[in-house]
Amino acid sequence: GAVVSQHPSRVICKSGTSVKIECRSLDFQATTMFWYRQFPKQSLMLMATSNEGSKATYEQGVEKDKFLINHASLTLSTLTVTSAHPEDSSFYICSAKGTSYGYTFGSGTRLTVV
Amino acid sequence: GENVGLHLPTLSVQEGDNSIINCAYSNSASDYFIWYKQESGKGPQFIIDIRSNMDKRQGQRVTVLLNKTVKHLSLQIAATQPGDSAVYFCASYNNNDMRFGAGTRLTVKP
Numbered sequence: 001g002a003v004v005s006q007h008p009s010r011v012i013c014k015s016g017t018s019v020k021i022e023c024r025s026l027d028f029q030a031t032t033m034f035w036y037r038q039f040p041k042q043s044l045m046l047m048a049t050s051n052e053g054s055k056a057t058y059e060q061g062v063e064k065d066k067f068l069i070n071h072a073s074l075t076l077s078t079l080t081v082t083s084a085h086p087e088d089s090s091f092y093i094c095s096a097k098g099t100s101y102g103y104t105f106g107s108g109t110r111l112t113v114v
Numbered sequence: 115g116e117n118v119g120l121h122l123p124t125l126s127v128q129e130g131d132n133s134i135i136n137c138a139y140s141n142s143a144s145d146y147f148i149w150y151k152q153e154s155g156k157g158p159q160f161i162i163d164i165r166s167n168m169d170k171r172q173g174q175r176v177t178v179l180l181n182k183t184v185k186h187l188s189l190q191i192a193a194t195q196p197g198d199s200a201v202y203f204c205a206s207y208n209n210n211d212m213r214f215g216a217g218t219r220l221t222v223k224p
Contacts, residue, residue, distance in 0.1 A: 006157070032210060041122050043203060044158070044214045093157050095212075103148065103205075103212060105157035 002028050004096045006106025013084055013113055021079045021109045023094030029074035030096035035067070038091040038108075050077045084113040122201060124219045133191040133222075137204030137215040142185060144206035149178055149189045152201045152217075161189070161202075187215075196222045 003026040013019050023033055032051055036044040048058045048069050056069035066088075068080040077096075081088055094106040127133045139147070145166040150158035164171045164178045164187075171178050177190040187204050199222045204215040 004157075034212065036214075041219075043122070043217045046213065049210070091155075095157075097210075102160070102163065103207075104160070105150070108155070108157045110155065 002096075002098060002102075002104040004030075004094065004104045004106045006094055006109055008109060009107060010110045011112070013111070015085055015113055016083055018080055018082045019084055019111060021081075021092055021094075021111075023077045023079070023096065023106050025075045025096045025098065025104070028096075028098035030077075030098055031074065032097045033071060033077040034095045034097070034103075035069060035077075035079050036093045036095070038093060040091075044093060047079075081111065084111070086113045089113045122217045122219045124221065126221045126223060127194050129194060129196060129222050129224050131194055133189075133194045133198070133220060135189045135191075135202050135218045135220065137187040137189075137218075139185050139187060139204070139206040139213075139215065141206060141208055141213070142182075144208045146207040147178070147180060147187050148205045148207070148212075149176075149187075150203045150205060150214075151198075152203060154200075158203060191220075194220075194222050196224060198222055 005024045007022045035047045038044045047062045048056045050056045050069045050071040052071045058064045071077040089112050093108040148163040149161040152158045162173045162178050175192045179188045201217045201219050203217040
């Protein structure tokens, strides 16, 4: 079946630094990848839709200059949280859509900004 | 949209009982629906899906029912087991746009 690898699973960074999260589709090509944010005991909130070779589409209220998304290939999308602050601490999840596999989620990244 | 950061409702059932988890969606143009299971600290896992031209689909111990008239989706889990304890989300899909429902936390009591 389709597998999406998300890395790292956990990261702690200092306030003001940047953190990059990778999302890879391992056995299929993902024309579209999605980035979600999830706060404790809440649902997943779509942040942006990432299309290979083009700019990401951000949801209303999500700062594109703070959450940089790059989808340079059909198997890799990255989310970079720039100048991270404690309020950016959250669980970030990616999902990838191939042509035959529907949607597959990564295992998530727990970001803690101290 | 369907998810606005709501706190999760909860459902507690006895081991062996059947569970019914409900979800409402808002976009009548949605043509594909998915139920996901999310365990603590992990990403969502696919459980079962259904297309809008169907009203019922069965999997192993799970059944999804779709009522397009009232824009309602349900997930039925038969003979619920402790390993079913998790948060369950429905998602609706339309034109490359997938949105999640608020989710329900299922707790199975031994």
